[in-house]
Amino acid sequence: MKTTLDNTPKTPDFSGLSPAEMAAVINDLQEQLAAKEAALQSQLQQHDEALRRRDNYIAILEELLRHKKIQQFAASSEKQPNQIVLFDEAELEVAIDELRDELPEDVEEADAPPRSRKRRQRGFSDTLLRERIELTLSDDEKAGASKTFFTKVKEELEYIPAQLKVLEYWQEKAVFEQDGQEHVIAAARSKHPLGKCIATPSLLAYLITSKYADGLPLYRQEQMFKRLGHDLSRTSMAHWIIRLNDVFKPLMTLIRETQNGSDYLQADETRIQVLKEDGKKAQSDKWMWVTRGGPPGKPSVLFEYDPSRGGKVPVRLLDDFQGILQADGYSGYGQIRAVKTA
Numbered sequence: 001m002k003t004t005l006d007n008t009p010k011t012p013d014f015s016g017l018s019p020a021e022m023a024a025v026i027n028d029l030q031e032q033l034a035a036k037e038a039a040l041q042s043q044l045q046q047h048d049e050a051l052r053r054r055d056n057y058i059a060i061l062e063e064l065l066r067h068k069k070i071q072q073f074a075a076s077s078e079k080q081p082n083q084i085v086l087f088d089e090a091e092l093e094v095a096i097d098e099l100r101d102e103l104p105e106d107v108e109e110a111d112a113p114p115r116s117r118k119r120r121q122r123g124f125s126d127t128l129l130r131e132r133i134e135l136t137l138s139d140d141e142k143a144g145a146s147k148t149f150f151t152k153v154k155e156e157l158e159y160i161p162a163q164l165k166v167l168e169y170w171q172e173k174a175v176f177e178q179d180g181q182e183h184v185i186a187a188a189r190s191k192h193p194l195g196k197c198i199a200t201p202s203l204l205a206y207l208i209t210s211k212y213a214d215g216l217p218l219y220r221q222e223q224m225f226k227r228l229g230h231d232l233s234r235t236s237m238a239h240w241i242i243r244l245n246d247v248f249k250p251l252m253t254l255i256r257e258t259q260n261g262s263d264y265l266q267a268d269e270t271r272i273q274v275l276k277e278d279g280k281k282a283q284s285d286k287w288m289w290v291t292r293g294g295p296p297g298k299p300s301v302l303f304e305y306d307p308s309r310g311g312k313v314p315v316r317l318l319d320d321f322q323g324i325l326q327a328d329g330y331s332g333y334g335q336i337r338a339v340k341t342a
Helices: 019-073 081-102 201-213 218-228 234-260 312-317 331-341
Strands: 173-178 181-186 264-272 286-293 300-306 324-326
Touching: 201 218, 201 234, 218 234, 234 300, 264 312, 286 312, 300 312, 312 331
Parallel strands: 264 324
Antiparallel strands: 173 181, 264 286, 286 300
C-alpha cells in the first residue's frame, strides 16, 4: 500500500483579490487540507487493520507449526498435554483460510514476488456420478395449474461408504458321453495374479494404495475391514503384499530400464529401521535408495531397499545409466563414475 503526499509548499497568489475573495480562497484551501488529512487517516487505519490481520495470521501459523513439531518429535505418550490439537485442527484450518482470504495482496506478499491465487472451483466435477432427486408438488398443490416444470435449486456432495462384497463364481460344466464314457468340460476361469487368494485384484490394489500412498498401516486397515463386516487379518494382507513383489517385478524392471535410459536422474538415500534383519539390530541404520527420472513429463519414482550404504548399491541400480545424475555429496555416488571410467 503506497501513500504519496506532495509536501511542496505552494503560496497562493492573492494579488488583485478583494478581502472577500481572499477569504473564500483560504476557506477552499482549508477544506482541501482537511479532506487530504481525512483520506490519509483512512489509509492509515486500513493499513493498521491489514497489519493486525497479518499478525493474527502469522500467530495461527506459528501455533499450527508448533503443534506439528510436537506431533512429529515429541515422545509418543498418550499423556501428551498437546494432544488436544487433534480436536483443534479443523478450527485452525478454517481460521487460516479465512485470514488468508481477508489479507490484502500487498500486505500478504510484502517481501515476496506476487503470486497468482488459485480460484476455488465452483460447482462439482463433471466426472462425478450424479443422481437426480425430484421434489414434487402434491396433487392438491398443483391442481388447476396450466403446466409444471422443474428447476435445479442446489447441489450436494454425498459420500458413499465403502462396503465389502463377496463374488461367487459358479462354473458351468457340460457332460458329453462318448463310447460309453463321460467327458466333462468346464467354462474357463479368469487368472488371478496370486493364484489361490480370496482377495480380488481391486482389493489388493486398495491395500497397496492405502498402505504406501496414504500411509495407512495394515493394523488400521484390519480394524476398518472388521467394521465393514469381515475379519481380514493383517497377517494375510502382509503375505499378499509380499507375494505381489514377484507379480510386479517385470513392471519394476521396465521402470528401472526406462529411468536408466533417460538423460537425467535424481538419487538419494535415507535411513530407515527394520525390525527383523539378519545380523543387525532393529535400532541399526538400514537404507532406502530412491531414484527419480524418466521421459519428459512422465517421471517415475523407484524405492529400493538395501541394508548397506556402500557405493556398490548405486553402481548396481544405475548400471547402464549414461546421463546426468543429481545427488548430494555422498561419496558413494562417485563410484558410479569410477566404475564407468574403468
